[in-house]
Amino acid sequence: MALDVKRFVARFVEEARDHLRRLEDGLIRLAGGSADGEAINAIFRSAHTVKGSSRMLKLTAITETAHKVEDVLGALRDGSLKPSPDLCRLLQRGVDSMAAQVDQVAETGTPSPADADLCAALSQVLAGGETAPTPPAPAEAPPPPEVKLKSAETVRVQLSKLDELIKLMGEVVSSHARLRQRLVDLRGIDRAAGGAAPLLQSFSRDLRDDVFTQEVLMEELHKKALIMRMLPLSIVFEPAARMIRDLGRSLGKDVQCVTTGMDIELDRQLIDRLSDPIVHLLRNGVDHGIETAETRHAAGKPAHGTLKLSARQDGGFVVVEVGDDGGGLPVEFIRDKAVKKGLLTPEQAQAMTETEIIDLIFLPGFSTSSIITDVSGRGVGMDVVKRCVVDDLQGSIAVETRPGQGTTFAMRLPLSLAVMRVLLVEAGGQTFGFTAQYVAHLLDVADDRIITVAERKAVIIQNEFVPVVSLAELLGLPTPPAAKRGGTLLVVVRVRNEKLALKVGQLLDERDMVIKPLPEHLRQLPLVSGMVMTGRNDLVSVLQASALLDAARRQRGEATAAIAPDGGRAGIRVLVVDDSLNTREIEKDVLEAQGFIVTLAEDGQDGLDKARSGHFDAVLTDVEMPNMDGFTLTAALRREDRYRDIPIIIITSREKAEDKRRGIQVGADAYIVKGDFDQGNLVDTLKSLLG
Amino acid sequence: MTDDITPDSGILGLDQVLAVKRGAAGPVVDVDEPSVKLVVFVLGTDWFAFHGERIKEVLSDCPVYFLPGCPTSLEGVINVRGDIESVIRLRVLLRLAEDGGAASGSRILLGQGAGMRSGIRVDRVEDVMDVPQSAIQPPPHTINEHLRPLVLGIVPFQKHMVTVLDLERIFLDYRTGGL
Numbered sequence: 001m002a003l004d005v006k007r008f009v010a011r012f013v014e015e016a017r018d019h020l021r022r023l024e025d026g027l028i029r030l031a032g033g034s035a036d037g038e039a040i041n042a043i044f045r046s047a048h049t050v051k052g053s054s055r056m057l058k059l060t061a062i063t064e065t066a067h068k069v070e071d072v073l074g075a076l077r078d079g080s081l082k083p084s085p086d087l088c089r090l091l092q093r094g095v096d097s098m099a100a101q102v103d104q105v106a107e108t109g110t111p112s113p114a115d116a117d118l119c120a121a122l123s124q125v126l127a128g129g130e131t132a133p134t135p136p137a138p139a140e141a142p143p144p145p146e147v148k149l150k151s152a153e154t155v156r157v158q159l160s161k162l163d164e165l166i167k168l169m170g171e172v173v174s175s176h177a178r179l180r181q182r183l184v185d186l187r188g189i190d191r192a193a194g195g196a197a198p199l200l201q202s203f204s205r206d207l208r209d210d211v212f213t214q215e216v217l218m219e220e221l222h223k224k225a226l227i228m229r230m231l232p233l234s235i236v237f238e239p240a241a242r243m244i245r246d247l248g249r250s251l252g253k254d255v256q257c258v259t260t261g262m263d264i265e266l267d268r269q270l271i272d273r274l275s276d277p278i279v280h281l282l283r284n285g286v287d288h289g290i291e292t293a294e295t296r297h298a299a300g301k302p303a304h305g306t307l308k309l310s311a312r313q314d315g316g317f318v319v320v321e322v323g324d325d326g327g328g329l330p331v332e333f334i335r336d337k338a339v340k341k342g343l344l345t346p347e348q349a350q351a352m353t354e355t356e357i358i359d360l361i362f363l364p365g366f367s368t369s370s371i372i373t374d375v376s377g378r379g380v381g382m383d384v385v386k387r388c389v390v391d392d393l394q395g396s397i398a399v400e401t402r403p404g405q406g407t408t409f410a411m412r413l414p415l416s417l418a419v420m421r422v423l424l425v426e427a428g429g430q431t432f433g434f435t436a437q438y439v440a441h442l443l444d445v446a447d448d449r450i451i452t453v454a455e456r457k458a459v460i461i462q463n464e465f466v467p468v469v470s471l472a473e474l475l476g477l478p479t480p481p482a483a484k485r486g487g488t489l490l491v492v493v494r495v496r497n498e499k500l501a502l503k504v505g506q507l508l509d510e511r512d513m514v515i516k517p518l519p520e521h522l523r524q525l526p527l528v529s530g531m532v533m534t535g536r537n538d539l540v541s542v543l544q545a546s547a548l549l550d551a552a553r554r555q556r557g558e559a560t561a562a563i564a565p566d567g568g569r570a571g572i573r574v575l576v577v578d579d580s581l582n583t584r585e586i587e588k589d590v591l592e593a594q595g596f597i598v599t600l601a602e603d604g605q606d607g608l609d610k611a612r613s614g615h616f617d618a619v620l621t622d623v624e625m626p627n628m629d630g631f632t633l634t635a636a637l638r639r640e641d642r643y644r645d646i647p648i649i650i651i652t653s654r655e656k657a658e659d660k661r662r663g664i665q666v667g668a669d670a671y672i673v674k675g676d677f678d679q680g681n682l683v684d685t686l687k688s689l690l691g
Numbered sequence: 692m693t694d695d696i697t698p699d700s701g702i703l704g705l706d707q708v709l710a711v712k713r714g715a716a717g718p719v720v721d722v723d724e725p726s727v728k729l730v731v732f733v734l735g736t737d738w739f740a741f742h743g744e745r746i747k748e749v750l751s752d753c754p755v756y757f758l759p760g761c762p763t764s765l766e767g768v769i770n771v772r773g774d775i776e777s778v779i780r781l782r783v784l785l786r787l788a789e790d791g792g793a794a795s796g797s798r799i800l801l802g803q804g805a806g807m808r809s810g811i812r813v814d815r816v817e818d819v820m821d822v823p824q825s826a827i828q829p830p831p832h833t834i835n836e837h838l839r840p841l842v843l844g845i846v847p848f849q850k851h852m853v854t855v856l857d858l859e860r861i862f863l864d865y866r867t868g869g870l
Contacts, residue, residue, distance in 0.1 A: 171773045430757050475759040516775050518768070521807045521866050527760035531768065531775055539756040539770050547760075 012053050013106045014154060016062075019046040020102065023069075023095045030076075031088035037077070044073040050098065062101045064114040068122035069094040075126060087125065093118055159268070162229050166418060169225045170514035173419075174533040176211075176218055181535030183211050219512075226267065226416050233311050233320070234262035236275045244282045244307055253290050254304035257282070261311030264318055267416035273392050274320070274413070277385040281322040281409050282307055284382075289326030289407055299404060301325065308408075317395075317437070318415060323408035329401040331357050341366070350614075351588070353602040355497070355581075358399050362386040389413070390546055394420070394435060394515075394529060398496060412437075420515055422532055422542060424508040425491060428472025428479060431508060431540045433532050435515075438545035440494035442507065444487050453586050455593075456556060459490065459501050460674050463624060463653045464580035465587075466492060469552050471502040475527070493545040497581050500549050509534070515542060527551070556589070572690065573597045573615065577607035577633065578622040578651075587620060587651070587682070594683055604628025608636055611643060618686060619643070623652040623659070631666045638667040647689035651682070726821045729846070730800065731853055732813040734782055738851040739813075741802065742843075745858040748801040749816055755799075764865070769799065769810055776801065778810035784861060786837060805862035822846055827855060840864075 026043030029035040051066035069091060075081040097118055101111035186204050193200060241257040248255030266274070290296075290305030297303055308323040335357050338344045343363065344352070360366055364383040389397045395413035414420060414437070421436035441461060450457050450468055457468040468490065472479045490501040515530040516539075522528075526547035531539045574596045578584045581602075588598045599614065601607035605627040611619065619637060623630040630650055637643040650663045653674040663671045670685050728743030748771075755767040755778050766778040778799055782789065799810040827844040834842060834854075841864075843855040 167773070174773075432759070477759075516773075518775055519777055519808060521809070522758070522761070522765075522768075522777055525758065525760050528758060531756075533770070537770070538754070539768055539775065541757070541759055543759070 008057055009105060009109065012057055012059075013102055015053060016050050016102045017099070019050050020095055020099050022046045024092070027088055027092050027095065030083050030091075031085060033083075035083070040073065040077050044070065044077050047073055059101075059105060059111055061111040061114045062098055062105070064119060065094055065098050065101065068119050069098070071126055072122055081125065090118075090121055090125065094122060157228075159229075166225050166229060169222045170418060170516075172218060173222055173514050176215060177533065177535040178537055179211055179214075183208055184535075222419070226418055227265075229268045230265040230416075231268050231271050232262060233264050233266060233271070233274075233318075234259075235271055236278055237262050237309055237311075240275070240278050240282055241309060243279065244286060247283065247286050248290075248305070251286060252292075253286060254293065255286055255290060255307060256304055257307045257309060259309045264311045264313060265415075266318060266413070267418060269417050270393055270413060270415075273388060277388050277411070278309070278320070278322060280382075280385050282309065285322065285324035285326065285407070289324035291327050295327070299327075314412065316415060316421075317412050320411045320413060321408055322411075323406060325406040328403040328405060329358055329361070329399070329407050331401075331403075334358070334360055337366070347597060351597075351599045353584075353600050353606065355602065356600075358401065361399075362397075391523075391529065391544070393417070394437070396437070396496060418514060419512050421510070422513040422515070423491070423510045424532075424534065424540060425471070425489075425504040426506040426508055427470070427502075427504045428475065428477030429505075430472075430475075430477060431534065431538065432471065432475075432504075433513070433540050433542040434491060434493065434545065435529070435542060436510075438493045438495065439491060440499060441490070441492040443490040443492060443501070445490060446487055450488060453590055456589075458582075458586055460653065461492060461499070461501070463622075463674070464499070465583040465674070466499045466501045467552060467556065467582060467586065468501040468503060469555065471504050471548075474502070474548060474551050474555065493548060495546045495549055498549055499582055500545075500552050502548065571597065572617045573599065574686070575599050575601060575607060575611055575614075575616040575619045577601045577604065577620065577625070577630065579603050579625040580622070583622065590682060591686075596686075604630060604633035607633050611637055612640070615642065616646065618647045618649070618690060620649045620651055620682075620686075623650060623654055623663075631662060634663070634668050635666040647686065649682075649685060649689070725824045727824055727827070728819065728821050729853070729855065730819050731817040731848060732798070732800070733815040733817055734785070734787055734813060737787065738817065738848065738853040740846070740853045740855045741800065741858050742855070743819060745802050745804050746800050747803055747808075750799040750801060750810065751797075753799055753810075766812055771801065771810075776808060776810050778812055779865065781811050781813060781861075784865065785841070786835075802858050802862070804859040805866060807862050807866060809862070809865075818848070820848070822848075830854070 023043050023046050026035065026039055026046070029039055030043075047066055047070040051063055051070055054060075054062035054066060072081065072087070072091060072094075076083060076087075081087065093115075097115050101114075104111045183204075186207065190197075190200050190204050237259045241259050244255060244257045285307050286305070290307070291299070293303045296305065306325045308321065308325075310323075311318055311320045313319075331354050335349045335352070338357070338360050339346050339349045343360070343366075349357075361382045362385075366382065386397055389395045389411050393411075393413050394417060395411055398410045398412075399407065400410070401407040422433045423436060423439055423442075424431055424433050426432075443459070443461070445459060450459050452458075453465065458465045459468050460466070468488075470479055471491070489504050489507060491504055491507075492499055492501045494500075513532040515532055517523075517530055518525070518528060527544055528541045529544040530542045532542055534540055572595075574591055576584055576587045576591070576598055577600075578587065579602055584600045584602070588600060591598045599610060599616070601610045603625040604621070607619070607621060608628065619634075621630040621633055628636075630652065634648050634650065637648060647669045648667065649670040649672060650668045651672045651674060652659070655673050660671050669689050672682060672685065729740040730743055730746045730749070731738060731740045733739070750769070750771070753769045753771075755769055758765065758767050758777075761767070764780055764783045766780050768775050768777055770776075796815045798813055798816045800813060800816070802809060802811050827846045829844055830839065830842045831845065838854075841857055841860055843857050846853050846855060
């Protein structure tokens with residue numbers, strides 16, 4: 001990685017000027033005789049810092065001067081030299097000379113060489129010579145530089161002051177919403193007056209213009225205020241990378257850390273809380289991910305492991321990825337462990353897809369490291385990482401792992417937590433908000449498109465079953481009688497690859513809003529991630545999509561438990577292949593309610609592997625899937641001895657006759673179109689095929 | 692004072708009073724004892740109080756907003772000049788019987804303690820007063836078992852016995868899930 005010297009230089013200039021200012025102050029006090037030991041110590045440290053940081057950037061000319069000044073100050077500090085007016089003047093010259101050099105660095109990037117006379121004079125002082133009868137500015141010296149007063153380009157502001165400013169800005173934005181509401185009220189009054197007052201009409205128009213102009217200005221102001229609090233990711237990335245190299249060494253693993261995208265800026269609020277999850281993921285990468293040198297060598301990989309820490313912009317979000325080139329997550333090991341820990345029954349564990357198994361690592365107390373080390377493996381961590389990313393940072397986290405090639409955790413985060421796009425809806429007589437990143441679709445569907453599957457409602461969206469629940473019911477609010485308008489409004493939320501359609505009463509508004517945090521002691525409430533203020537000055541809860549999915553799952557779990565299994569079907573094993581998580585889940589529920597044992601597979605290839613490694617009495621498959629489609633899977637299964645005669649049912653949204661024909665051609669026994677899917681149809685078909 | 696107050700009238704003038712005071716030799720006893728400020732409020736028929744230093748504000752007419760998924764001990768949240776604060780149903784925490792909806796004189800006390808801040812719903816705020824420390828008596832033995840740890844003492848006020856509650860402890864128990 002190339003060292004970005006330019007960025008460091010800017011930082012050096014800022015820091016050096018700061019220290020030189022202190023040096024100057026200190027020398028004035030020294031000359032005035034009011035400098036005590038601590039004061040001399042302080043200016044010594046300043047000179048020392050300038051020396052050190054200039055050396056790091058190879059600005060040797062500055063280093064040289066600083067070094068000499070430091071030596072003299074050191075002698076003053078230990079008492080081997082006594083301050084005298086001449087000495088102070090000499091030191092002052094040294095400081096001025098460094099200041100001039102720093103200015104040159106700021107302008108051109110390179111300082112002029114150190115003033116040889118000055119250095120010689122300083123050395124002479126140290127050598128015990130009298131304070132040199134300094135040859136002040138010999139005749140051949142360059143003309144005195146043009147004296148200009150520097151004004152600082154940066155101002156240091158205390159963070160708390162900035163936070164106050166931003167909070168106040170948020171209040172202004174919130175209260176502006178109220179103004180907009182007044183405008184709506186005024187239009188209402190105007191209408192009520194029936195246009196009888198032309199003055200009122202023009203007043204209303206003027207006010208509208210003013211409000212909108214104000215809004216534009218205010219949003220700009222708010223944006224600018226937020227930018228002030230933005231910091232580059234390098235603040236987190238740099239120390240993390242350094243720490244990881246150290247950690248690798250302490251574990252006897254040769255590790256390099258590659259970082260990209262450090263310039264991307266995030267709100268300080270996020271930066272502060274991002275460090276812990278990143279460090280944790282990196283540690284895991286070094287500890288569990290990267291194999292030992294021998295293992296790596298055997299696998300034909302370079303002996304040193306590589307950790308990648310990268311960031312990129314993605315719309316209004318930033319994606320931070322932490323990846324290693326290690327052995328990948330041990331999926332089967334995690335599956336076993338989940339069973340051993342009693343989190344899952346062996347059947348459940350077998351039925352879960354790889355992605356679902358990987359999700360288990362985010363459960364509290366789940367650690368896959370077989371040995372507990374200082375570094376990781378104590379089972380605290382991944383759940384904390386997830387909570388931090390999802391709850392505190394309003395983001396999402398995804399895992400991608402390939403055996404032998406490594407694991408990558410991708411965190412998708414908003415740039416700022418202060419303002420987010422929020423959708424306001426009405427349900428059960430209350431207003432609720434959703435942050436935009438979780439909203440996948442807004443649908444107004446005819447009632448007959450909501451079908452009943454396994455005692456619960458679902459809707460088909462893009463070839464996928466999505467469960468439908470009433471938001472009011474989910475939140476335990478009284479559900480108002482359904483409006484007679486022959487349709488249902490659905491807000492479809494998505495967390496990773498899982499979707500949930502929420503029935504709502506009305507869509508109210510959608511705009512950028514300032515999210516206010518809940519008081520500390522309420523943060524553990526899972527359903528609410530924060531609050532926004534509406535035009536009426538009302539507080540509205542912003543709902544946490546992942547918690548809604550959990551709540552829906554719990555509700556569903558109770559519902560399915562209530563259905564007594566048929567009994568007669570016990571022991572019949574069915575393989576369900578579908579790339580949509582929701583569809584798989586629904587089909588599984590339908591079949592389990594009937595007493596079937598269900599195994600899930602997420603695509604054709606996965607299905608084929610599972611079919612080969614186990615035995616199934618029937619296979620249900622989707623058509624369009626990554627890696628291998630359902631037609632190919634069916635044909636492949638028919639070539640296997642074991643699956644030549646077992647029932648294969650294709651479930652798809654393809655309604656064309658030629659698709660049906662193709663399904664029969666490759667050997668499927670039945671072809672069910674998702675559109676007219678109902679559980680009776682599926683179960684009846686399956687039962688009749690099984691005889 | 693007035694001219695007609697003379698020693699003859701039987702009423703002592705200020706000068707005389709002072710003279711008498713000075714004359715009555717003896718050590719001056721400081722009768723001031725430490726006092727505490729109490730915020731006295733009513734829940735149903737019971738009178739309670741919090742220490743004044745724990746109550747930052749008394750809010751009235753403050754709309755409370757619904758918070759999905761919150762426990763019954765929480766009524767919802769309020770907006771206090773831009774900050775969101777919770778509102779605790781003290782009635783539920785103290786396991787007092789519920790009596791109808793919020794009365795018209797209902798107030799929210801904004802309390803602070805145990806590292807948290809929250810509104811506390813009460814039926815009526817009766818008074819804010821200073822009482823000498825000694826006026827607070829230890830809680831009687833007849834007090835309810837579950838209330839005992841929350842009670843600092845009792846103090847008589849306007850023919851009522853006012854139970855002084857420990858807000859610090861209430862908030863602490865609330866946070867740790869004890870209530």
